Amino acid sequence: MKRFGACAVVIGNEVLTAKVEDQNGPLLIRRLRERGVPLRGVMVVPDEVDEIVEAVQWAKARAEHVFTSGGIGPTHDDVTVRSVALALGRDVVRMPEIERMVREHYGDKATPEALRLADAPAGTVLMRQPGVWYPVLSCEGIYLLPGVPQLFRLQLETVLSQLQGTPVVLRCLYLSLGEAEIAAVLDEIALAMPDVAIGSYPQFGKDVDYRVKVTVEHVDGTRTQAAMEALVARLPSAGILRQE
Amino acid sequence: MKRFGACAVVIGNEVLTAKVEDQNGPLLIRRLRERGVPLRGVMVVPDEVDEIVEAVQWAKARAEHVFTSGGIGPTHDDVTVRSVALALGRDVVRMPEIERMVREHYGDKATPEALRLADAPAGTVLMRQPGVWYPVLSCEGIYLLPGVPQLFRLQLETVLSQLQGTPVVLRCLYLSLGEAEIAAVLDEIALAMPDVAIGSYPQFGKDVDYRVKVTVEHVDGTRTQAAMEALVARLPSAGILRQE
Numbered sequence: 001m002k003r004f005g006a007c008a009v010v011i012g013n014e015v016l017t018a019k020v021e022d023q024n025g026p027l028l029i030r031r032l033r034e035r036g037v038p039l040r041g042v043m044v045v046p047d048e049v050d051e052i053v054e055a056v057q058w059a060k061a062r063a064e065h066v067f068t069s070g071g072i073g074p075t076h077d078d079v080t081v082r083s084v085a086l087a088l089g090r091d092v093v094r095m096p097e098i099e100r101m102v103r104e105h106y107g108d109k110a111t112p113e114a115l116r117l118a119d120a121p122a123g124t125v126l127m128r129q130p131g132v133w134y135p136v137l138s139c140e141g142i143y144l145l146p147g148v149p150q151l152f153r154l155q156l157e158t159v160l161s162q163l164q165g166t167p168v169v170l171r172c173l174y175l176s177l178g179e180a181e182i183a184a185v186l187d188e189i190a191l192a193m194p195d196v197a198i199g200s201y202p203q204f205g206k207d208v209d210y211r212v213k214v215t216v217e218h219v220d221g222t223r224t225q226a227a228m229e230a231l232v233a234r235l236p237s238a239g240i241l242r243q244e
Numbered sequence: 245m246k247r248f249g250a251c252a253v254v255i256g257n258e259v260l261t262a263k264v265e266d267q268n269g270p271l272l273i274r275r276l277r278e279r280g281v282p283l284r285g286v287m288v289v290p291d292e293v294d295e296i297v298e299a300v301q302w303a304k305a306r307a308e309h310v311f312t313s314g315g316i317g318p319t320h321d322d323v324t325v326r327s328v329a330l331a332l333g334r335d336v337v338r339m340p341e342i343e344r345m346v347r348e349h350y351g352d353k354a355t356p357e358a359l360r361l362a363d364a365p366a367g368t369v370l371m372r373q374p375g376v377w378y379p380v381l382s383c384e385g386i387y388l389l390p391g392v393p394q395l396f397r398l399q400l401e402t403v404l405s406q407l408q409g410t411p412v413v414l415r416c417l418y419l420s421l422g423e424a425e426i427a428a429v430l431d432e433i434a435l436a437m438p439d440v441a442i443g444s445y446p447q448f449g450k451d452v453d454y455r456v457k458v459t460v461e462h463v464d465g466t467r468t469q470a471a472m473e474a475l476v477a478r479l480p481s482a483g484i485l486r487q488e
Contacts, residue, residue, distance in 0.1 A: 013443055016285065017412070018277035019459060020445070025288075026265055033262035041260065041295065042288040044269075047443075051285065058302070074427045075444040076434040106424060113427030150448050168261070180350060183319045183357030190320040199257055199291075200319040201264070204394050215263060 005038035007059035011070035011080055012147055013046050024069040024145070024152045031156060036165030036219075037065065047071055052083035056142065060087065063141075065163065067156070070147030072137075074113040084142055085121035093122045098135070105133050120144075129158040169221035171228050174210040177239035178202070182212065185234045189227060196227040210241050249282035251303035255314035255324055256391055257290050267393045268313040268400075275400060280409030280463075281309065291315055296327035300386065304331065307385075309407065311400070314391030316381075318357045328386055329365035337366045342379070349377050364388075373402040413465035415472050418454035421483035422446070426456065429478045433471060440471040454485050 008028050014020040025042050032039045040062045045051040052071070059066040071080030085092045099118035103110045117134070126135035127143075136155045137144040145155045175182065179202050190198050199215040214231065218224045232240065252272050258264040269286050276283050284306045289295040296315070303310040315324030329336045343362035347354045361378070370379035371387075380399045381388040389399045419426065423446050434442050443459040458475065462468045476484065 013441065014445060014459070016273065016283045017441075017461070018274045019414075019443070021270055021273075029260065029265075030262045039260045040290065041299075042286075044286040046284065054302075055285075058298075073444070073446065074424045076427070076431045077443055109422065109424055111424050111428065113431070114424030116427075148446060148448055170263075178353065180318045180353060180355050180358030183360075184355065187320045187357070197257065197261075199263070199321055200317070201258060202317060202392060204392055215258070217261070 001062055003062060003064050005040050005063050006032055006065040006067060007040050007063035008042040009052065009055045009059055009066065009068045010042065010044040011047060011052055011055075011068060012044070013077070014147075015044055016046055023149045024147065024156075027149075027153060028067055028069075028156060031160060032165075034167075035160050035163060036167035037160075037163055047077045047079055049079050049083045049086065052080060053087045056084055056087035060140075060142070065159075066142040067159070068142065068144050069152055070145075072117075072144055072146055074111075074116045078116070080144055081119050081121065081137075084139065084144060088121055088140055088142075090121040090123060090139070092119050094118050095120050095124065095126075097126060101133060101135070127158050127162070129154070132158070166219045168217045168219055169224045170215060170217040171224050172216070172244040173214040173228070173231060173235075174241045174244070175212045175214065175235070175239050176210060176241055177236070178211050181239070182214070182235060185231065186214070189230050189234065193223070193227050193230070196223055198227065198231075245306055247306055247308050249284050249307050250276055250309040250311060251284050251307035252286045253296065253299045253303055253310065253312045254286065254288040255291060255296055255299075255312060256288070257321070258391075259288055260290055268389070268391065268396045271393075271397060272311055272313075272400060275404060276409075278411075279404050279407060280411035281404075281407055291321045291323055293323050293327045293330065296324060297331045300328055300331035304384075304386070309403075310386040311403070312386065312388050313396055314389075316361075316388055316390055318355075318360045322360070324388055325363050325365065325381070328383065328388060332365055332384055332386070334365040334367060334383070336363050338362050339364050339368065339370075341370060345377060345379070371402050371406070373398070376402070410463045412461045412463055413468045414459060414461040415468050416460070416488045417458040417472070417475060417479075418485040418488070419456045419458065419479070419483050420454060420485055421480070422455055425483070426458070426479060429475070430458070433474050433478065437467070437471050437474070440467055442471065442475075 015022045043055040124139040128135045216227045259266045287299040365383045368383040372379045460471045
């Protein structure tokens with residue numbers, strides 16, 4: 001499998017049990033899109049070592065960059081560090097540099113449990129950012145981000161500032177035709193231009209004036225344009241409400 | 245692996261590319277919780293056969309009930325039926341009963357592409373609901389739901405009405421202590437009562453009066469209560485703001 005782009009692993013019983021609606025996944029999706037880093041998939045898994053190991057391996061198999069969210073605090077349900085280490089076949093080691101930061105941050109409250117924050121998979125690199133006391137742990141392209149949304153948001157930007165992306169050129173067609181009527185044309189163009197991503201999204205709400213939105217995208221705008229022209233040439237012109 | 249509860253597979257390039265924020269996953273999470281069906285995990289994958297096959301197999305390995313969302317229309321990017329069939333080692337067959345419904349629904353617009361809606365994995369059972377023309381396809385505990393939120397919502401209820409659940413009894417403790425200070429107590433009680441799910445959620449916002457919320461849950465309320473009492477007995481009482 002060719003590895004490219006990013007995957008996300010959201011770790012949290014609180015999400016799966018509807019105690020909290022996940023904000024980190026949706027934020028990551030939007031920010032990766034803006035940075036032009038393709039997202040290959042997202043998994044939401046419970047705070048269980050076996051489940052996280054499998055999710056990280058799934059993510060690592062297809063993406064260059066893996067973002068985990070959650071499970072990196074000092075309590076019993078924080079098992080992300082251990083799980084990522086297992087997934088990579090690495091030991092968990094105490095990082096002296098983080099241990100210093102934890103002792104500084106917690107002062108006389110630096111309990112043995114607080115010091116768990118200084119544990120990381122062997123070979124972890126720290127990504128620091130001014131104004132955030134705890135660094136991002138990064139190991140083999142896996143970024144271990146916290147689950148708390150305010151912290152996730154900050155640390156995500158630390159990572160994104162170091163990634164290279166290629167924004168996509170997107171265009172849309174709004175149609176008064178139904179999907180069944182356009183499927184043959186879409187089939188044909190999707191087959192002839194396999195490098196272009198063509199999506200078809202029906203709408204059934206009363207608050208929209210179209211029946212289907214067709215999206216066309218490519219990192220090369222001339223390919224987006226060529227696919228748009230092919231669609232407009234083949235679809236019945238009376239069915240095209242507008243282009244964007 | 246013991247199979248229980250549910251998993252979800254959200255299929256949609258539009259979600260991964262931030263064109264649409266997924267509503268189906270969050271709705272499913274809430275409704276399963278309300279019905280008392282535990283959710284083991286969620287995957288969001290692109291409209292690609294290989295990716296969907298792998299996601300369905302992951303879901304099937306751990307859950308009795310698998311909900312897919314998206315990819316069941318008539319266009320080239322609708323590959324869910326084919327992928328689920330592959331994941332189960334079944335053929336795709338045309339279902340005469342659905343073919344009749346499609347012909348009735350579409351009339352003279354029943355193109356060959358529209359008739360793709362009548363294809364399903366061999367052995368599929370139809371779950372019908374008054375007022376919804378298209379039935380839910382159900383095969384070996386996999387429910388193939390549409391991606392369009394209005395339709396997903398309707399069809400989800402058709403399925404949920406037929407599932408048995410056991411609602412969970414949840415209680416919460418709000419603390420003025422930090423996670424590092426309570427981790428040792430939580431560790432000990434989580435270890436002594438492994439059947440009880442204990443969660444610890446720090447808060448850093450200025451709009452809350454607590455530092456950590458501890459959640460305790462079990463399908464048996466007496467176990468929830470026992471764990472709560474153990475926590476309250478062991479945590480410094482000055483740090484407990486309130487119980488809920």
